[in-house]
Amino acid sequence: MKILVLGVGAIGSLMAHYLCKAGNDVTVVARSTYEELSKNGLVIRHYLQKKTTVDHPRIVKEANERHYDIVFSVLQGQQQLTLLPVLSSLNTDLLVLVGNNMETDKCEEALKNIPHLYGFQGSAGHREDGVTVAGRLPVTDLTVGGLSRKPSDLEILKLKKAFNVSGYKITPVDNMYAYYMYHIAEIMPYCYLSYHLDCDLKKATGRQIRMVMDATGECFDYLKDQRIPVMPPGEDSYYAGGAKKKAMHLLYSVMSKTVLGKLMVSDHCQNGVREMKYLDELFEKYRKDNPGIQMPTWDEMRKWALPAFENADDYAPQNTNDAKTKSREYFNSHRRSKLACGGYWRHDYKFAFSIIKKIKPENLIDIGCGPGAFLSEVSRLFPEVQLNALDLSEEMIEETKSRLSENITATVGDSENMPLEDEQYQVVTCNMSIHHYPHPQKAVNEMYRIMKKGGYLLLNDMDCAPPVRTIANFCFPRMKAGDVKMYNRDEILELVKTARFKKVKYRKISPFTFQCIAKK
CATH class of the missing domain: 1.10.1040 (N-(1-d-carboxylethyl)-l-norvaline Dehydrogenase; domain 2)
Incomplete structure (x- = not known):
């Protein structure tokens, strides 16, 4: 069947995935994400199922005059209204407006000459730097009906044919209002x-x-x-x-x-x-x-x-802002403490050094660099490598510069929104920093963005036994250093794979820490 989907947020992306999986000829209208979807496809991280899928529907910027068997408009209610002139002119056998809708009276008037239904898909999620993070149950349900009527047998048959795939269910009701x-x-x-x-x-x-x-x-x-x-x-x-x-x-x-x-x-x-x-x-x-x-x-x-x-x-939730503010203020005021200087974790550096020795990169950037303890050792062992650093704390950046003034480009910035150009670095390291990030997927996606093709990610952080991790995650929000969460092995692997890194390897390097290595 020829299907058009308008709206590829969290709900529309998952719907398009099932439509593609069912073997339909699917076209997706995308404006702001056109280049991204055209290049990478429709990438969905199925959070509970712990898997990532990639579909490649046809991507267009505007709905065209082509005939479609079904058109799905999957938008927020206020967005549906602005699109009504476009929807009313589409060449389709059936239009389905999917999502919360409190102004159906306006929709009814605008769409009186086109066969249409209203629907609600039982899933959730959000888009995060080019990836849809989808929350769904084993079976995703589309409740569908007319405003005050049950769908006809023909309409239900058409919908079931479009979603002729395991894991998706059509539930008709007789009053969508x-x-x-x-x-x-x-x-x-x-x-x-x-x-x-x-x-x-x-x-x-x-x-x-x-x-x-x-x-x-x-x-x-x-x-x-x-x-x-x-x-x-x-x-x-x-x-x-x-x-x-x-x-x-x-x-x-x-x-x-x-x-x-x-x-x-x-x-x-x-x-x-x-x-x-x-x-x-x-x-x-x-x-x-x-x-x-x-x-x-x-x-x-x-x-x-x-x-x-x-x-x-x-x-923005106050707790998100609080974590970053607490982290920045803590490290600004503890410029030369043992914690800030990485004194507790120096034994982990040797595992990164062994990888750097094999790669022989021209340049390297350390994300969440602190006062430059790791980079100082890199400079001593590999003086030919051009070093770069990024940290949210101004004082940490100043300390890093004072240590490595002749061989460092150090930038104050947020790891989740780096003020850095695309594809600049051969190696990206992140040592004992990711547990401070409220949105770690954004940070890992940024690491991928700034890395050259063929580059390497070296990620090092804490990995403790479940009871210890549970206690730590209870205590972290109550601590002064802006700690957010100790992520487990599965979460780290999912973050790195979702960011589209390849050849991902995870290994314990001490009873309390891990190293994750990946390639772009």
């Missing part, structure tokens, strides 16, 4: 809580989880009072008491303490503040225009999110 409204009731309280906790749901208390449940229950009662049928049917039973409510409470509690909450809730809250603000404002307008049952818990929780909504364009 109701589905969207009750979906708002379930997601918004959890989002309010997420913003209250700086998008770190692991901080959620039992009382706060009960508030999420109570707020959703209040909203369900309000919507039923507005004579909007519960959709999916029976969903309200999970908030009405008894065994089902206990089961839902357990699910919410487990989600908040595990990666599920991060993937399904807090990641989207962090990366989609404008959409959450849009949904919140439209639902509050609906409540104002349609007075009904009071929602005190909902209203209390909503206040938690208002600061994030007021700064929607520049929102």
Whole structure:
């Protein structure tokens, strides 16, 4: 089948993946990511499944006049509206608008002359430096229907044919308007809580989880009072008491303490503040225009999110900024401490030196260089190598320059957004630094970007037994040096492979540390 997909964010990318996997002739409209997708393909890191896939659909910048069997517009609600003139002119047998949609009345008017349905895909995630990080269950579900009608048998047959692949399911409903409204009731309280906790749901208390449940229950009662049928049917039973409510409470509690909450809730809250603000404002307008049952818990929780909504364009969780600020301030004030000077980890340097000796690079850059302890040894052993350094701390950079004034180019900068040119360095090293990074994938992607083709990554950090790692990760946020997380072996390998490095090798070099070697 000939399929067109508009929108290749986290949801659209995963949908396009399944459509390609099913053997369809898939075209994807991409504007800002056109060059990237044309060059690298559609790269998806399936987080829970611990695998990465690459698909190569046709990439175009604009929808053309070609006939398509189905067109999927996978965008945030406010984005769908701006695209309505384009959607209404498409040559297709069926258009499906996928995503939260609180302004379906405007869509109905604009699309009255084109066969269309509304849908919602049960997956989550975000895009991170050219890679989609997808959170999905073993089976991804597309709930689909008309605004107030069930899809026809022909429409369902067409959709099932398009997704004729294992791991994807079509679920028809007879009222997508109701589905969207009750979906708002379930997601918004959890989002309010997420913003209250700086998008770190692991901080959620039992009382706060009960508030999420109570707020959703209040909203369900309000919507039923507005004579909007519960959709999916029976969903309200999970908030009405008894065994089902206990089961839902357990699910919410487990989600908040595990990666599920991060993937399904807090990641989207962090990366989609404008959409959450849009949904919140439209639902509050609906409540104002349609007075009904009071929602005190909902209203209390909503206040938690208002600061994030007021700064929607520049929102960043406080804990992310805190980690970088703490790290920078700590190392600025501990310029010559044993920790800052790498005194605890010098025994690891020899493993990097053995690789450098084999590679014989012309240049090398150390990311998170500290005061230049590692680079000083490199300069002594390999005086012919041109040395470069990057660190967030101004004082660390000054200390590095004072040690290596004649053979160093040292730059103050963020490892997750390096002020460096593409493909400059033959070797990129990172020693005992990645555990300070709130977004390690961004940092590793940057390492790949600045590396010459055929270059090498030498990554060294802590690797302790699970009980020690658990204790460390509990303590890290409470420490003064801006430590974020001790990543395990699987996480490090996934970071490096997702950044498209090849020939990735991981080895323990002491009871407490590892070295990861990879090639571009």
